[in-house]
Amino acid sequence: MPIPRPAYPHPHFDRSHAWQSLNGTWDFRADPAEQHTAHDADGYDRQITVPFAWETPASGIAAHWLRTAWYRRTFTVPPAWEGQRVVLHFGAVHHAATVWVNGIEVAHHEGGYTPFSADVTDALGDGGHLLTVRVHAPADKRDIVHGKQRSMPRDDYDGVCFTPSSGIWQSVWLTPRPATHLAALRLRPTRDLTGIAVDATVRGPNADAALLHLRVRGEASTVTLNIAADGRAGTELPLADPRLWSPEDPHLYYVDAELTSAHGSDRVTSYTGLRSVTVDGEALYLNGHRLFVRGVLDQGYWPDTGITAPDDAALRRDVELAARAGYNLVRKHLKLEDPRYLHHADALGVLVWAEPASPGSFSPESTARFAEQIEPMVERDGNSPAIVIWGLYNEEWGLDWDIPGDPAKQQAVADAYDRLKALDPTRPAVDNSGWTHVKTDLLDWHYYDESAASWAATVSDLLSGRRDDFPVRLGPDHVVHKKLAVPGQPLRGLPNLNSEYGGGFTGLERAWHLRWQTQELRRHDRLAGYVYTELYDIEHESAGLLDFHRGTKDLAGVDPAHVNAPTTLVLDVTPVAPGRDLLTATREFTVGVRVSHHGTDPVDGILHTAWTPVYAAAPESPGGAVRGCRAEAKPYLLGEPVAVPATLPAGWTSGRLHLALVAEGTVVARTALDVDTRTAMHVGDDPQARPAE
Structure with a gap:
């Protein structure tokens, strides 16, 4: 039987030249009475x-609400x-693990997401060795970090939680190393982006007598x-021809470190x-x-394997699926998440x-x-160039939904922010995503609404x-009304993000909500x-x-990649309902169209239109050019409205108007408008049916 998850588990601290995976088949016993030793x-x-x-x-066990169990296998060196x-x-064991080798306790760890x-x-003795692991995963998870795993008794947010994932859920492996060894290798870009700042930690006897040799692959020199x-050593490694990492060019620099000692x-x-990622x-x-930021939420669950990806390809595929839908984050x-997910994000740009799990x-x-x-989060993942934002709490989960009313909870949030920023000041951090902020670099908010208006x-x-x-x-x-921040946390002068939304x-x-709600976010230049x-x-x-299986769903002809493109079209319409964005008493109407453009250079082009039945996907051709309808926008500034006349085809009572911006022969933006005349006899009485002012 092939070893599951055979790839080296920690790409940011790679000892894959000498290692042994212990993934695969282990002996198992449930311990519901917690009486075994x-x-x-x-x-x-x-x-x-x-x-x-x-x-x-996938585990072969499929046991639910089991609190304690034992694992056992043998290995040789x-x-x-x-x-x-x-x-x-x-890599990670949920929640508390005690480990024995040949009957000798070698480790005890609590925390279901940290290595x-x-x-x-x-x-060790001679020959084979017996590895035993006891795992305790409380059913009552309210005082431990568990993220979206369901608790019993239930959390306040049980309705959005899922089946728990208990026990060993990331890889187990062995590596050899000398008594004096590298314990950490922290890499960050230099401030001027011309080299790599290295901070190494060495542990072992007479560590200060060791020498650390560093070489950037592709560069000529070695630094000692x-x-x-x-036990610390630090330097900056200059690069002869620095090449920046970006989504467009996700270039990675590999650093080989060799420690020599007695x-x-x-x-x-x-x-x-x-x-660099900076706030100005x-x-x-x-x-x-x-x-x-054009981002999408990913909770890291799979149908048959819980919070563990079934294989490495599944991790990479999720990154690719997000990018294919037009998201850059x-x-x-x-x-x-599994470090290999970050590795694929690094490589794919x-x-x-x-963010960590919540209690x-x-x-x-x-x-x-x-x-x-x-x-541990910063230590394990901080070398990743893909990570551009650190999160902490989410919606006051683990804070009893009461930051504004409790100074102790405010202090807990501020302390977590200070701890994170002391470890890594190079990235912006969000203290309490979505709800009341206490101390934050980004002002984000979560807002869900089923009404477009x-x-x-x-x-x-x-x-x-x-x-x-x-x-x-x-x-x-x-319904409660959440303040953006407590007094003292500025509401202006910080990047503003909507970091959760969606309806239907x-x-x-x-x-429908994806298309129209995202459009409204793109209408506002203040938004980051x-x-x-x-x-x-x-x-x-x-x-x-x-x-759940990452298969396609019927999105009624909406392509998320068009919605999330760097250049999009914003319609001056408040839509009525799916299939009836605009109600009109006549076949002829005019719609205001603006361009939202997040490129480096201005964009301008000619607007084209084409008709299909309602809910049809955009045709391959952009349609016919609309005479006199040139639209343009400067980077990050919403363009002025362009009045686009349109006529529903003869004999049609409804249809989808596809609009495309064509610049230098290339379609750079698309959107659509579903038009209906059948329910518009009294359109003048319906404020949602009129074009927005």
């Missing part, structure tokens, strides 16, 4: 496939590792560093990209160029908003456990400053970006552009 040899009555959680079909220290690594390792050399008494040689490879007033910049929601309630224990994730009005009010709160429906008859309960409705909810369905949640 590590020394019990009996009771292993089943086998489990690692690294899939025991709730999943390759003869070539003789004389080196042997280290056992776990841990143990030097097991002193527990002495190690300080505290205990031998230790080799590690890491990589990064030369890129209300704008985000990538490498000094304006960045408008993925917000990995409430989950420290897709930006990432990364379910506010307590000293849950606050501490949340904070304990921050350093009230959606447009609320977005306009928020971005114009006419209001600093917005409605949040917490239940069928329970069917594919048709979802596509958006994140649509979401890329694919998960279990009972059907808000995705794709189904």
Whole structure:
């Protein structure tokens, strides 16, 4: 049987020249009474496939609400590792893991999303070795970090949670290393983007007597560093012809590090990209160029494997699917994702908003456990050039939905922000995504609305400053108004993002809201970006552009890539309903069309139109040019309206008007308008049916 997930698990700290995967078949026993010990040899009555959680079909167990279980397997150490220290690594285990080798306890770790390792050399004997792991995954997860995994008793947000993923859910592997070894290799671009800043950490006996040799692949020289008494070494590696990392050119620089000491040689490879992400007033910049975030939410679940991807190709495919839908950023929601996902995002040039898992309630224990994730998150993933935003809390989850009313919760948020920024000041951080902010670099908000008219009005009010709160429906008859920030946190002078939105309960409705709500966001020049909810369905949640298996859904002819293109068309229309965007009493009408353009140079072209039946996809041809309808826009400034006349084809009572902007023979923007004459006898009495003012 092939080893599942055979790729090296940690591409940003790569020892793949010498390693051994321990994924595959392990002995397994449930321990519902929690009476077993590590020394019990009996009771292993089943086998489990690692690294899939025991709730999943892929694990072979599919056990639900099991709190405690034991894993067991044997392993041997390759003869070539003789004389080196042997280290056992776990990518992630939910939630608490105790590990024994040959009956000797070698590790205990709590935290279901963070990696841990143990030097097991002193527990080894001759021949084969017995590895035993006890995992405790509480059903009541309210005081532990668990993200979107369901808790029992339930969290306040149980309605948007999914099947838990308990046990070993990321890879397990062995590596050899000398007693004096590299423990960390932190890579960041230099401030002027001409080189790589290196901060290495060395551990072991007489670490300060070791030498660290660094080489950037493709560069001629090697740099040798002495190690300080505290085990640290740092330098800047200049690059002869620096090549920046960007979505258009995701160039990666690989750094080979070799540590030489009296205990031998230790080799590690890491990589990064030369890129900067900065905040200047209300704008985000990538490498000094304006960045408008066109993002999509991705929660990292798969049908048969839970929070573990079935294979490496599935991770890469999710990155590709987001890019194919026109998105330049993925917000990995409430989950420290598998490092290999970030590796694919780095290589493909897709930006990432990364954030840790949340607890379910506010307590000293849950606050501490949340904070304990921050350093491992930055340590493990900080070399990734794709990560351009760090997130922390989300919608006051784990804060009992009451930041404004409780100074202790405000302090917890501020402390988490300060901790993160002390570890990594190079990226903007969001303190409490979507709801009341306490201390943040980006002012983001989550707003869901099933009415196109009230959606447009609320977005306009928020971005114009006419209001600093917005409605949040917490239940069928329970609506609260969330303030953007507590007093003292500025509401101006920071990038402003809508980082969750979407509406509708069917594919048709979802596509309609995607098109019109995104258009309204593009209408406002103040906005720095958006994140649509979401890329694919998960279990009972059907808000995705794709189904749970990543298959296509009926989006009523709407192509997300047109909606999310760098250049789009904005119609001066408040739509009525799916299939009836515009009601008109006559076949002839005029619609105002504007251009929203997020390129580096101005754009101008001729507007073209074509007719199809309602819900039909855009035809390959842009249609006929509309005489006198030249539209243009400067970068990041909404263009002036152009009045486009149109006539519904003879004999038609409804149809879809496709509009395209053609510049130098290329279609650079598309949108559509569904027109209906059958229900427009009293159109003048319906304010939503008139073109917006």
